[in-house]
Amino acid sequence: MAHFLLLSILTCVMAFPLFVPVASHAATVRHDGHTHPLTREEFLEAKVVGADKDGADKDGALGDAAALSSRYDVLSYDLDLRVDPGTTHLAGAVLMRFESLFDGLSEIVMDFTATDLVVSRVEHGGAELAFRQMEGDSLVITLPAGLAMGQRDSLLVQYAGQPVEPAWNRGLMFRNVNRNGWRAPCVASHSEVAYAKSWWPCKDRPGDKAMTSMRITVPDTLVAVSNGSLVEDTLVEPGWRRMHWVEAYPMPTYLVSVAISPYAFFQ
Template sequence: MRARTRTGLGVLAAGVASVLLAGTASAAPAPGAPGVGDPYYPNAGNGGTDVLHYDIRLTYQPATDVLAGTTTLLLTATQDLSRFDLDFALKASSVRVNNRPARFTNQTGNGELVVTPAQPLLKGQTATVVVAYSDTPSTETVDGINAWKKGAFGALGIDEPQSSAWWFPANDHPTDKATYDVSIEAPDDNVAISNGTLVRTTKSRAGWTRWNWRSTKPQATYLTSFIVGKYELVQSTTPDGKPFITAYGADLGDSLYAAKASVERTPEIDEFLATQFGPYPFEAEGGVVTSGITFSLENQTRPTYGVRNFRAGSNTTLIAHENAHQWFGDNVSLGRWSDIWLNEGFASYAEWLWSEHEGEGTVAELAQYTYDSNPADGDLWKVVPADPGAENQFDNAVYDRGALTLQALRTAVGDDAFFTILKTWQAQRGGSNGRILDFIALAEKISGKPLHDLFQTWLYTAGKPPAGPNGAATFAARTASVKPRSYDQIQQNHRLLAAEPVG
């Protein structure tokens, strides 16, 4: 939230100044909290600051894994601050706040950069914070975890729920979204990729090229990507004129064409998803396929896909999943990491919608087959999607049972109300955040129906919901015992999405 900057009091009359000073003297500036209070990740984010913009200017040498440069944060103090934290795993060499050197402590082991400005920041005051650093990201850990990916493919600053700490200092929680300028200098034989629009590519010096990217819409830190390596970069425009930029690792082998046959259809898939969720929310589209990861991630405007996902051929259900996140997770981000159902349940449901659109099994058939294929004592029913715990945050229950919850809602309220709920959620909260209880309240308001019992059963209660005499868990005719064609691919996607532990 933007707020006006406080000005100096020296030019005011003494009487007026004393009144104003008395108003601010009730409490001395205090340190900002090291986290925003997320129960799953207590040190994630920072108290006392709201970042408006990141300007990240880096040089990266893949041969040595040395990352150097500066990040400039434009932020607003949300309380009177004597000091504040930034989430950062690398070693800072200097910090300046409003052009004055600041004292700082590198608490790299727990991912905190503690900054004490020369003068306290007052609530509502804007500040320019410049952090300079040079380090080797692959050598640094936070709470024993390293989210940096380094290999023959180059380097990836990509992971969930945290990845930014290994390449820029930030308020690393989805509740503090900002705009970005990301400038990466890399050796000439490498491509440097981030989010949004490629503003400019320049030959910066002998043997080096600088890539400048800009994201103009609010963006969460974990959705911001750092990709440097040998990639084929493909640039075009979508039918409605947005930049469409894709990239494919030079080492994708026999899966290259299957990857292209999937990712190059992104504008078509986004066009379909817009009919379900409302207008596409961002200024660019695209995707990156790499050998550096097995999972895939919904990086804003440009999801990143592990090449493993295309070993069996094209995989447009995965493209639908990650691009559905552009609405659910990116445009409307979760308020706490326990709200992960708002991301993964909706993206998984989008796979079913796309399957129906492609004639490979209707939503109802996929829902029914998923329900019928998982016995009452199966793992799918043991994790509660509304609060799975950090250790089960990416469990299949969040994906599949999460999607079943949405089909149960659709069955209860009807198609018109259901899709109105999804589109209204985007229209009202786009660029911001939401909680599960907010979504439930909206669903009840739009449908005019009491939905407490439905959500209590599907989201908050362990165990398989019973079919019931009124077919409460019956989504399609029981003759739908034949597996829909897209079912196996969707299940494989979900297993790969949850294949690697995250921080």
């Protein structure tokens, strides 16, 4: 399939300010109450408090969910989302393939801090599994049998609701573009560095990179964009289209992105 250069007539970028973190003038407080610039060693130590070099919890300092999520490695995510900008409703399914890093792994803990998105079902091989959605924290799934170290498996999580931004311009955002009397819906995600879990269940650890694909169903007047290459664009029902994007390289969860608006294709 031909590769497309996707441009917007009036882009969502105009509606979402971009911020670049600046490391200059970073400081720490001494015991006497005064501040001094961070040394390189202090800065590096501050970045990894409670985590190892791969972003996994090394000593439980990030909480029980983080400690348990370090017991498996994510291989891939396949996301299937239905987004209605008119109602700000999101219905999603996430297929996660993973490998056990722990002998006797009996529970999978996924990060999921969304308070307005409810998990309705978790499947393993078509069979429903028991789960607990810890509001504002995580999703705990009980496996049908313990997994040996190195064993691979997969889970499907279904959820829905109206996502709420966990912070200003973070998570999955619903906006409208207004320019010279022209109005259009604009939906976009901003997950850096740990806000992916606010709109889809995942292992939200920057060090655990995985392959991803994204199917997004939207009103057929809109275009849905995600990472990688567009491999399919299908009218699935009257008034709705599904666009399937596949990323060729593993990446962290905070880079998994969605952008929806009446974009124009230039080939």
